[in-house]
Amino acid sequence: MQNWLGVESLREIRRDGALTISCLALAFYCYGSYWPLLLGALAARGLLISFLDNVYHYETPVSDVFFAKNLSLAKPLAGLLLNFNLHGIHHINPAISWIDLPKAFDAQAGKYHGNYFATALRQLRGPIALQELPHGAPVLRMRPSPLIH
Numbered sequence: 001m002q003n004w005l006g007v008e009s010l011r012e013i014r015r016d017g018a019l020t021i022s023c024l025a026l027a028f029y030c031y032g033s034y035w036p037l038l039l040g041a042l043a044a045r046g047l048l049i050s051f052l053d054n055v056y057h058y059e060t061p062v063s064d065v066f067f068a069k070n071l072s073l074a075k076p077l078a079g080l081l082l083n084f085n086l087h088g089i090h091h092i093n094p095a096i097s098w099i100d101l102p103k104a105f106d107a108q109a110g111k112y113h114g115n116y117f118a119t120a121l122r123q124l125r126g127p128i129a130l131q132e133l134p135h136g137a138p139v140l141r142m143r144p145s146p147l148i149h
Contacts, residue, residue, distance in 0.1 A: 055120045056087035061134050066091050069113035070105060077116075078102075085116050 031038045056068045070088040078085050083101040089110055090096070096104050104110075113119070 051123065052120060054123060055116070056084075058119070058123045059128060059133065062130065063135065069119065070110050071114055071116040071119055072112040073116040086110070088113070 028035045060067050068087040068091040071085045073085040082098040086101040086105050089101050089105045
């Protein structure tokens with residue numbers, strides 16, 4: 001939090017925010033009378049990203065910040081998601097390129113925590129009380145992957 005509240009960080013955040021708002025305003029202007037299409041596309045994208053971003057953390061222990069699910073997905077679809085279905089490997093080794101996540105998953109004898117689509121749909125059951133969540137394993141130690149140079 002200290003890093004984000006520094007003068008330079010705040011300046012960068014404000015600049016990025018202003019550029020984002022400017023680009024969106026220009027896009028809505030360019031769409032003209034078709035602006036509702038852009039609004040719908042942005043809303044759908046936001047919902048989809050929000051829904052799918054949580055899939056790796058739904059029903060997981062809150063006490064283990066390194067834990068995230070690795071979900072099985074057909075290789076072509078995994079490639080479209082930049083292998084982010086291997087989110088658990090990403091949490092343990094965040095510096096690994098998306099291209100190398102499957103190799104790291106195999107090298108670390110990774111295990112799948114379910115199917116990507118079934119796990120995504122399970123979120124629709126709603127929030128889970130903290131006492132009903134699984135307890136975290138002992139805190140994972142970061143294991144550098146042999147793939148990191």
